[in-house]
Amino acid sequence: MYRSRKSGKKTTLGRSLELIIPFLLASLLWLIIVGDSEYSIVIETPIEVYDPRPDKVLKNKIAKHALVRFKGRGASLFIARYFDPPKLILDISTIQRQFQINLKEYYEKYPHRILFSRELLTFQEIVFPDIIEINLDNKVTKEMPVRLNQSVQVKPGYLLIGKVIAQPEVVEITGPQSLLNEYSLIETELIRLREISGNILYKASLINPQPDFFEIKPDNITLIGEVQSIGERLIYEIPVEIKNPPEKQTLRVTPEKVALRVIGANKLINELHPEEIEVSIDYAAQWIPNKLDYLPSVKVPESVLEWRELIPNKIEVVVVRE
Template sequence: MIRKLKSELVTSIKNKRLNVFLLFLFSAFIILIFTKLSKDYTSTLNFAIKKVNVPRDKVILNDSSHKLQVTLKTHGFKWLKYYFTEPDISIDFSNEVYKKQNTYVYTKSVSYLNEKKPFRSEVKLLNINPDTLVFRYDTNLVKKVAVNIETDISFFPGFDIVDDYKITPDSVTIIGPEELVNAINVVNTEKIILTEIKSNISIKAKLNLPKNTADLKFSDNDVQFTANVEKFTEGVVTIPIQVINLPQDVSIKYFPKEVKVSYYTSLKNFNSISAKDFKVKCDFNKVDTKQSVLIPELVKLPSNVKHIKLNQKRIEFIILK
């Protein structure tokens, strides 16, 4: 029993010593870190260029050389900011550059940059390389181009669209270098694939914008695609045939004298459509004299029908005099 108590006491003392050792070790590590971060260090970093207040009628052409190597001196705590976020320098094109031929030129001294953000508050800028940046630019062109819809849509049996598909907006405005903008005459949407549709359509359609065109700006990235969908039915009307351009000294007899016209329309419009809304004519000037046939043509039809079909493609005739 005594041996057991003695053993537990020794183990407890050892554990306490170990805990105290670990506490002192951790404290020493923290003190070391703070000591290191409190010292000043000098290092060189790549700074990206952030272009601000660029004239609206100009576009700065992208160039991978638009970076500055900046040598800074500051204590360790300040360095942490540069390691966790990508540093950049803002260049104000309204007052920090000047024009030279077809370029903007930026050249500022170390003392000037020391007064700018992000170099204030115990951060000393020692050197910049290169000391001059040259920005090529082009004049912006503004152009409006049509949007073209790419579709693959099938409808539930007995359903179809009323009128046409609609897109809003039906065109987009492009702003950018003249050479790039002039190469674009239409913008297509991503293909819209829909199946067994039997209700109205209203969806966003993404535009297939040209790739690798960072110098171009588009007024829209997508368009609204809509269509009214209704139940449809087939109708048939009988229309008399009119023969036009028949010479005054010619009389003919033709058969049949009327044709059936089938069409497809919505149930809502079905009762409003009648035979008087259609007109079929045969032009004698287009007659096939070898076979003595007239070709019927539908010259009038209502706007709210589709899939129109004439059941008679040829009208036979004989000349009486």
């Protein structure tokens, strides 16, 4: 049976309202009934840590919330719990290295560091935790190289020129000295690039191995890579070289220059010069009396993907006696 999307949306909205309206009515009824009565409840209260000295930094995790008991009227407690929660301030700027803070004693000594509406609520006690341990370390900044965690595949008929590089190649990491000493590099997120047919310019995030303690600048890098289409070119005027020629004899090669068909990235093979290709015959290794035609060896630069055709494919070598 066909059912319109519009009717489906109305059904979903209707069900949502059926759940929300009873909750709002129940909350309102609760406020009316208990709003003027006085209660004592435990509220999960965030802990805001004031930074240590500029040359120090935390090297251990501390609780982000504490369970705190407050007393007040029902309506005031409801507002504090859901709309205007209290806050605990923890100042560690005077700690040198390591210290255990007894929260009960701390907030008895510094009651003003408990932020809440004193006209509406009364602070009673810290329920949990009893103690917070503070461990500080020297705050240092270290340069680390970036390692690319990447897999790049180009489209058929295209070629990645060289390597994909990171920009920048080195980033700065700030954190506790003892933790930073455990690392020597920073990795990127897993990068998968497929069916690439143009130059690569891709922004990638860095993986922070200790996000609670390390700050990385910058926190992302750019992948840069050159991709070109594959083509072929016939290169002329390549000189033929004789290696290890005989002493007191002159050799004559015919032809003295050849042509070679190469395949590679269009830009690179178009910039290729004949002198960069080596076509040679090793006289000491290949010479056979009464033989005239020899197959030369060919060496091409790394920029050439492959070569397919040498014109002519054989070289005539004649010994001219003095």
